[in-house]
Amino acid sequence: xxxxxxxxxxxxxxxxxxxxxxxxxxxxxxxxxxxxxxxxxxxxxxxxxxxxxxxxxxxxxxxxxxxxxxxxxxxxxxxxxxxxxxxxxxxxxxxxxxxxxxxxxxxxxxxxxxxxxxxxxxxxxxxxxxxxxxxxxxxxxxxxxxxxxxxxxxxxxxxxxxxxxxxxxxxx
Numbered sequence: 001x002x003x004x005x006x007x008x009x010x011x012x013x014x015x016x017x018x019x020x021x022x023x024x025x026x027x028x029x030x031x032x033x034x035x036x037x038x039x040x041x042x043x044x045x046x047x048x049x050x051x052x053x054x055x056x057x058x059x060x061x062x063x064x065x066x067x068x069x070x071x072x073x074x075x076x077x078x079x080x081x082x083x084x085x086x087x088x089x090x091x092x093x094x095x096x097x098x099x100x101x102x103x104x105x106x107x108x109x110x111x112x113x114x115x116x117x118x119x120x121x122x123x124x125x126x127x128x129x130x131x132x133x134x135x136x137x138x139x140x141x142x143x144x145x146x147x148x149x150x151x152x153x154x155x156x157x158x159x160x161x162x163x164x165x166x167x168x169x170x171x172x
Contacts, residue, residue: 042094045099046075046094048099049065049075050068051065051067051068052065054100055077055079056096056100057079057091057096057097061079061081061089061091063081063089065079066088069090074092075094076090076092077090077091077092077093077095
């Protein structure tokens with residue numbers, strides 16, 4: 001009996017070692033994929049910068065892009081900051097944390113969302129009508145396939161005695 005307990009414990013030890021090994025292999029893979037997605041997003045944001053964009057830098061400076069410069073392997077951005085007194089600063093494009101959307105872009109995106117929702121509603125309505133027409137067609141097919149049962153009319157009370165009388169008279 002003790003040998004069975006030892007055998008089951010060793011099996012669980014192997015399972016535990018396998019789970020730990022799997023985690024040690026899977027975690028770096030998942031982390032690298034996450035980092036790849038983040039770096040791709042940052043690269044796309046950096047490539048989409050254009051003059052006139054309102055941005056926030058990683059150091060917390062708000063500004064508007066006035067110029068894009070390409071210096072050797074760097075992409076530099078000249079920002080106009082300040083309210084009444086304007087100042088300019090040059091930062092690396094990768095120092096841009098967020099690009100704010102203009103009112104036109106927001107309106108355009110809202111219009112696209114509304115159009116997509118409208119199309120989705122139309123497709124849902126078409127699917128619903130298609131389902132109801134399929135159900136109606138299938139019920140009609142079932143009704144057509146059902147055999148028609150002819151009902152026999154029940155004899156009327158006045159007919160029964162007459163039938164009996166004829167049988168009695170035939171016996172006489």
